[in-house]
Amino acid sequence: MHRLDDRDGPRPDGGVAIGRGETDIARMPLDAPVPDVVDLDPYSARVVGAVARVAPAVLHIGNDGRGQGSGVLFTPDGYALTNSHVVAGAKAVTATLPDGRRVAARLVGDDPGTDLAVLRLDGSGFEHAELGRSGTLRVGQLVVAIGAPYGFQATVTAGIVSGLGRTLRARDGRLIQSVVQTDAALNPGNSGGPLADAAGRVVGINTAIIAPAQGICFAVGIDTAVSVAAQLMRDGHVRRARLGISVQTVELPGRLARGMGQASGAMVTGLQADGPAAQAGLRPGDVILRLDGAAVDGADALHGLLTGERAGVAVALDVLREAAPLRLVVTPDASG
Numbered sequence: 334m335h336r337l338d339d340r341d342g343p344r345p346d347g348g349v350a351i352g353r354g355e356t357d358i359a360r361m362p363l364d365a366p367v368p369d370v371v372d373l374d375p376y377s378a379r380v381v382g383a384v385a386r387v388a389p390a391v392l393h394i395g396n397d398g399r400g401q402g403s404g405v406l407f408t409p410d411g412y413a414l415t416n417s418h419v420v421a422g423a424k425a426v427t428a429t430l431p432d433g434r435r436v437a438a439r440l441v442g443d444d445p446g447t448d449l450a451v452l453r454l455d456g457s458g459f460e461h462a463e464l465g466r467s468g469t470l471r472v473g474q475l476v477v478a479i480g481a482p483y484g485f486q487a488t489v490t491a492g493i494v495s496g497l498g499r500t501l502r503a504r505d506g507r508l509i510q511s512v513v514q515t516d517a518a519l520n521p522g523n524s525g526g527p528l529a530d531a532a533g534r535v536v537g538i539n540t541a542i543i544a545p546a547q548g549i550c551f552a553v554g555i556d557t558a559v560s561v562a563a564q565l566m567r568d569g570h571v572r573r574a575r576l577g578i579s580v581q582t583v584e585l586p587g588r589l590a591r592g593m594g595q596a597s598g599a600m601v602t603g604l605q606a607d608g609p610a611a612q613a614g615l616r617p618g619d620v621i622l623r624l625d626g627a628a629v630d631g632a633d634a635l636h637g638l639l640t641g642e643r644a645g646v647a648v649a650l651d652v653l654r655e656a657a658p659l660r661l662v663v664t665p666d667a668s669g
Contacts, residue, residue, distance in 0.1 A: 376475075379531040380491050383477045386533025388489070389460035391526060393429040393481035394419055394438070394452075403480035403526030404428060404452060405535060406461040411436075411454035412566065414538055414558055415525030417443040418504060420450050428454050431487055442565030445505040446573070448540050449558055450525075451565040462527060465534030467513055467554030470494050478517040478539055478550075480526030492517030492548070501541060501551055508633050511557055513537045516548035528552040572641035574665035576615075577608015582631030583620060589656060598622045598653065599635045613663035616654065623651035639665060 373381060392404040394415055402419030406412070413428065420426055426438040436454045443450035474494045482488050496514035503509050515528060519542050528537035537552030564571045580599040590596045598620040604611045621629045624638045625648040644667035652659050 379475060380477055380489075383529050383531050383533040384479065384489050387462050387477070387479055387527055387529045387535065388487050389431055390462040391431065391479045391481070391487055393486055393522075394525060395427040395429070396420055396423040397425040397427075401481070401522055402524040403482075403522060403539070405479075405525075405527040405538070406454070406459050407464055407535070407562075409459055409461050410457045411438075411459055412441070412562075413438070413452045413454060414527075414562060415450050415452060416538065416540055417445045417448045417450045419525045420452070421445075426452060428452065429481075429486065430459075442569040442571075444561050444565065444571040446503050446507040446571065447509050447553055447557055447561050448501075448503055449538060449553060449561045449565075451562050462529075462535045463533065464555055464559060465530055465532070465536045467511065467536045467556045470497060470513060470530070470536055470554075472497060475531045476513075476515050476517055476536065477529045477531075478515070478519060478523060478526065478552075479529065480519075480523035480539060482520035482522035485522075488520075488523075490518040495549070499551065507636050509540075509553060509557070510637070511554045512540075513552045513554050515550050515552060517550060518548070519550040572644065573668050574639040574641060574643035575608075575668035576610040576639065576663060576665055577605035578610045578615065579603040580621065580632045580635060582633070585620070585653075589653070593622055593653070593658075595622060595628055595630055597630045599629050599632050609663050609665050613650070613661045615650070615652070615661060615663070618654070619659075620653040621650055622653060623649075625649055641667065644668075 390406040394402045394404045404413045404415035428436050428438045438452040438454045441451040441453050472494050476494055477491045479489050492515050495516050499512040499514050500508045501512050519539055523539050526539050527535040528539055530536050536555050538558050539552045541551045543549040579602050581602055583600040584597050600620045601617050627638055629635045643665050647662055647664045650661045650663050
């Protein structure tokens with residue numbers, strides 16, 4: 334489980350498909366029957382039903398003795414989602430199924446920028462979870478987390494969606510957007526497991542907790558996970574645009590801030606000698622204020638704008654150089 338301290342903390346129904354043939358991600362229900370819930374109260378009945386649909390697809394992930402976590406199968410031919418930090422540096426990955434079988438798993442690709450990874454298990458005909466939509470979640474909605482904390486297979490906790498649209502700092506320094514906050518308890522080993530709604534649809538991949546807090550847990554929204562998984566399954570990596578610079582967020586002096594219409598920007602602290610920014614004439618000390626017309630109020634905003642679609646496309650950079658405005662044209666290249 335990725336633990337966050339105060340510095341790393343949060344900053345304020347249709348199916349989906351990936352790939353073709355067997356690897357389509359559609360609204361694919363599990364075959365597991367829903368238990369008889371006649372004698373249960375409505376809340377318990379919803380939780381029990383959700384668990385019956387999702388639990389057969391939940392995995393315990395072993396990382397060649399370096400760590401452990403959870404995962405969830407989303408296709409019958411063995412594709413599974415987990416966290417990047419669960420499989421980071423692994424030479425061998427083993428997945429344990431709910432029935433106790435241990436299956437070798439291959440890392441298809443991982444993306445530290447969203448803390449997501451895709452595995453491919455050896456075999457076929459696996460139970461697999463139905464993927465929902467995180468974009469339609471509502472605060473207060475019932476959710477269920479399933480995983481293998483401390484190796485206890487298929488451990489279930491339930492809670493509500495506590496917040497939406499959160500951001501978390503990934504291990505590569507980028508912000509993960511559209512994170513779901515929940516009070517469904519997570520523990521070490523829950524990382525990579527599913528967060529499901531009351532209908533048993535996966536709406537997030539559990540990723541982090543605030544260590545000193547109680548009941549503040551986070552999951553990467555499944556809408557993000559689907560997009561990342563599609564790229565990992567197709568290319569083995571996530572494509573993003575790159576300028577070849579390092580930056581830090583800086584506040585603008587009052588007079589400049591008023592004149593520029595924003596209070597902060599991203600100051601260039603280093604350049605790759607042959608990178609796109611250096612070739613465009615950017616210098617250390619320049620403060621980037623806008624990229625292609627979009628405001629850049631700091632390092633996070635700049636990272637957020639450098640999506641894969643901008644790679645290879647010329648964009649305008651509005652910068653301050655020694656307090657004077659300047660416009661440069663740069664063509665980002667692709668990273669990943």
